[in-house]
Amino acid sequence: MILPNIEKTNKKYIREQQIAEESYKRLIQIMRDLTDEDENLSGIKITKVRAKGLQVLRIYVDGCSTAQLKSLNGEYKNRIRHLLGKSLQLRYSLSISFYIDTELSAREELENLLHDNDLS
Numbered sequence: 001m002i003l004p005n006i007e008k009t010n011k012k013y014i015r016e017q018q019i020a021e022e023s024y025k026r027l028i029q030i031m032r033d034l035t036d037e038d039e040n041l042s043g044i045k046i047t048k049v050r051a052k053g054l055q056v057l058r059i060y061v062d063g064c065s066t067a068q069l070k071s072l073n074g075e076y077k078n079r080i081r082h083l084l085g086k087s088l089q090l091r092y093s094l095s096i097s098f099y100i101d102t103e104l105s106a107r108e109e110l111e112n113l114l115h116d117n118d119l120s
Contacts, residue, residue: 016051023057023094024049026087030080041076044068047101057084057094060101072098 027046035041043063050058061072077096085093
């Protein structure tokens with residue numbers, strides 16, 4: 001039985017985390033700049049960024065309507081991807097996709113239920 005090279009696997013995972021963390025920081029600035037140019041993007045907050053492999057980013061947002069999400073995944077996607085790639089100075093362009101972060105709303109609902117039960 002051949003065991004996978006654990007050290008190599010850990011290095012890849014660490015690199016994914018580094019790319020996600022650095023992308024998160026850069027995306028916040030990119031979104032600020034885009035919001036200054038286009039007020040239709042106001043209210044969108046980036047909640048987390050997950051790297052899937054070393055070339056795919058899943059960007060989770062909150063405070064975003066479905067129309068804004070379509071704009072992010074449509075007309076703004078290539079521009080954001082270009083600005084992010086330039087900022088990170090990577091050899092390859094990242095593939096990015098935006099998703100609504102449902103984790104926050106689920107957490108808020110749970111907290112409200114717990115709070116309502118405490119009052120009863």
